[in-house]
Amino acid sequence: MKLLLLIVPCALALAPWVYNRVEPQLFGVPFFYWAQIALIPAAALATLAAYLMDRR
């Protein structure tokens, strides 16, 4: 589980098949850009979850 929390965001970051599209846009920004930007805090939260599991 802990490993999964670290690996899944990485796998998503390496999957342009998923995010290489213009729609849906957010405030006029194509999906390609905002989705990758949104993945940054999402990955950080997943790492945080792994960290909290570690401390238990």
Added chain:
Amino acid sequence: MSELNWEAASVFIAFFALVTVLGFIAARWKRGDLGKIDEWGLGGRRFGPVITWFLLGGDLYTAYTVIAVPALVYAVGAFGFFAVPYTILIYPLLFAAFPRLWRVCRDHGHITAGDYVRWRFDNRWLELAVALTGLIATMPYIALQLVGMERVIEAMGFRGEGAWSHAPITIAFVILALYTYHSGLRAPALIAFVKDVMIYVFVIAAIIIIPAQLGGYGEIFAKAEQAYAGKAGAGLTLNEAQYWPYITLALGSAMALFLYPHSLTGILSASSGDAIKRNAIALPAYSIVLALIALLGVMGHAAGLKLDNPQDVAPRLFLMFFPDWFSGFAFAAIAIGALVPAAVMSIGAANTFTRNVWKPFIEPGLQGEKEAFIAKVVSLVVKVGALAVIFLAPAKFAIDLQLLGGVWMIQVFPAIIFGLFLRRFDGRALLAGLIAGLIFGTWLVWGPKLTPITPLPGAGVGVYAGLYALALNIAVAALLSAMISAAGRRAPQAVRVGD
């Protein structure tokens, strides 16, 4: 643009003066005996999570990044955004592997990757190879910080003839060299506070004010799409042939990043493994900033900039949309953003040279004050070397070398990271793999124009040469390790790293 912009320059010089003072004061911060190499070159391993956050943020997100990432996006659009998946990948890796490396290094007094490798595999040639790879990869990186600094100084209207054109960065580097010599790693750690706050301020201002003036993001991307239309390899999204280059460049750059001496210096100066883990969670804040800076490349088209040198895109946007004093502030942030990594890189290189080249091969008894003194002198030499590259060679030389540097740096991945988790590898086999990877990687990239992307035979896709060479490296290391083991000739290894 030909006149010096005094308003911007005054603000710029004021901030530069401020960090110079900080650089010298830093010697007294968290006071330690600067006559010891781990105090001078590693801050005595006393930086808690917050200081480490500022230091690593200032160290990894360099001035050159701030200039080069929007430049690439300006030039080709979506492909330039590979920096974003790259910065997503680095933190899970940092979280999983580096607290462990930190603990071994603290327990055994290692201050460089070479120190660790020698302890782990008892092989001083592997130590030397790891050290030299790091040194050679770092030199052009320092030179590129100068390139980044020069872009903003030029944007302020500074012009000089011949060697005079480099006068400002020479002065800046001499001052930097002096306080780095004096204060060691404490100087960039303290200056990083100022630099990072400045970068956050100007980036937030830029992504709010510039789009407001340009009619919003919808308008910006629409105009950029027109600008990319008809340019090969450019566009708002990737074309399918770019998928694998995009993926492998992000992955390869991420695997190499924390192996650079300056990254390791930042990591090893942390006060605990927990501080590193917390930073793997908190450092992505800088990645968001970097992604937003990348968008400046798109905005450049909407602003109608037609640039011969795409690297001017960020500075030109500031001059267009901000009052001069704020441009000066942003330029100072970028220039100081060059000083912090340049200082850490020179310290990392100095530690590496002193510990892993000078000590084992020239003066085995080296320790104490003499060891710190040699490191300090080497930090000066490294900066002079970077300046010499700027004076004597075109900027393209440093850029090409840095590209090669990335391909080389990733080749030490097996020796450092595999060694943390596996006992299967033999030091001699890792050395052979490393050398094979270095040669093969260089050969792949080499040509009339250096190309980091190599076609994969039979698959019809391009792959980052560094990863390609790493595959050979690992294959050689694994095969030879198995053969050595089968022949019963395994070298003794340091005790299991353990959890």
